[in-house]
Amino acid sequence: FPPAFQSIPRNPIVLDLAYNCIDFPVLDERKKKVQRGFISRLWG
Amino acid sequence: MAPKSKEKPKTSSSSHPPPAIEDLFTTLDRHIQRSEYEQAVKVADQVLSIAPADEDAIRCKVVALVKDDKIDDALSVIQSFHKLPIDLGFQKAYCLYRQNKLDEALQCLRGRERDSETLLLEAQILYRLGKTDACVDVYRKLQNSDIETAEVNFVASLVSAGKASQVEKALDSWK
Incomplete structure (x- = not known):
């Protein structure tokens, strides 16, 4: 006495990966346009 | 920051026209980028008061509630829009899963x-x-x-x- 410690199996880790799939829509098209000419000059 | 003399009377909403939807979405997106989910829900509601069936606003509201851990609220929002042709089946299934309604959640994914x-x-x-x-x-x-x-x-x-x-x-x- 006292009894020796024993190892016990623990529950394996599970991640809530589905949570990461809950995502916001892309709002770029809905936002206020900022100076289209300038933007398109950069990326056009 | 020290308050400037420019005053914004926030309380009197009736005398001002509602903000343009694109302004609201600009604000909404900023809240999302900053993970300010409670604010995001409020702005999404503002959009919905102008455009009650706006899909982006509905999606933003549902996702913001989920990210804010308000699963019950997210689910009731999903229910309230179930007549609209917006597919929120995955979000619904996820909320049911979080509520441990596992059979219902599986059913929803079917x-x-x-x-x-x-x-x-x-x-x-x-x-x-x-x-x-x-x-x-x-x-x-x-x-x-x-x-x-x-x-x-x-x-x-x-x-x-x-x-x-x-x-x-x-x-x-x-x-």
Whole structure:
């Protein structure tokens, strides 16, 4: 006495990966346009 | 910052025209980028008061509530828009899963395209239901889907299914 410690199996880790799939829509098209000419000059 | 003389009378809403929707979406997106979910819900509501069926606003509201851990509220919002042709089935299934209504959640996923997000959620539901063999099968389907850290759950399902001896081989063949 006292009894020796024993190892016990623990529950394996599970991640809530589905949570990461809950995502916001892309709002770029809905936002206020900022100076289209300038933007398109950069990326056009 | 010291308050400037410019005053913004926020309380008198009736005398001002409602803000343009594109301004609201600009604000909404800023709240989302800053993870200010409570604010995001408020702005989404503002959009919906002008455009009651706006799909982006509805989606933003639902997702913001989920991210803010208000699962019950998210679910009731989803219910309240169920007559609109907006597919919120995955979000609904996820909320049911979080409420531990596992059979309902599975039911909700039935008939959906079996893409990786659907498979991921299905596997998590099966795991909680203790249907570990079925769960292992679903994770095998996700093996080539390139989802980060999905192998963690795969290993858990193998161990729980009493197939711990297969873990090493399974991990070798992952990806």
